[in-house]
Amino acid sequence: MDCIFCKIANKEIPSDIVFENEKVIAFRDINPVAPVHILVIPKAHVESVQALEGEDYNLLPDIFKAIKEIAVKEGIDKSGYRVISNSGKDGGQEVFHLHFHILGGENIGKLRCK
Numbered sequence: 001m002d003c004i005f006c007k008i009a010n011k012e013i014p015s016d017i018v019f020e021n022e023k024v025i026a027f028r029d030i031n032p033v034a035p036v037h038i039l040v041i042p043k044a045h046v047e048s049v050q051a052l053e054g055e056d057y058n059l060l061p062d063i064f065k066a067i068k069e070i071a072v073k074e075g076i077d078k079s080g081y082r083v084i085s086n087s088g089k090d091g092g093q094e095v096f097h098l099h100f101h102i103l104g105g106e107n108i109g110k111l112r113c114k
């Protein structure tokens with residue numbers, strides 16, 4: 001499958017990895033919009049939130065545990081951060097492998113998204 005995030009998860013494409021376990025990997029966004037901008041993805045290919053089905057839902061606790069752990073590692077757990085997942089065309093999704101943006105390191109304001 002020609003999916004850039006599968007290739008990142010398989011280390012076929014280099015990325016700045018900040019977290020990894022059996023099910024989840026996280027790396028810095030190549031085009032950051034905040035001082036901390038990290039993408040958290042399941043290693044298994046799922047297209048989007050809207051494509052979640054069956055066993056896929058079991059990935060979500062692991063993803064959110066990873067998000068919390070990354071926030072602590074990045075020193076933004078107390079200052080705060082935003083978690084975003086774009087789904088589909090109107091959501092502005094560009095890469096069709098489920099991912100959660102973590103944005104932090106400064107006040108993100110109400111309107112900034114990715």
Ligand code: 5GP
Pocket residue numbers: 004013015016027028029030031032039085086092093094095096114
């Ligand atoms: P989306 O718009 O689908 O929610 O977000 C996709 C994100 O992936 C964008 O913020 C984009 O900068 C990031 N991105 C796209 N290609 C690469 C890549 O090859 N490496 C990394 N680290 N980030 C990427």
Ligand code: ZN
Pocket residue numbers: 003004005006007044045046096097
């Ligand atoms: Zn993929």
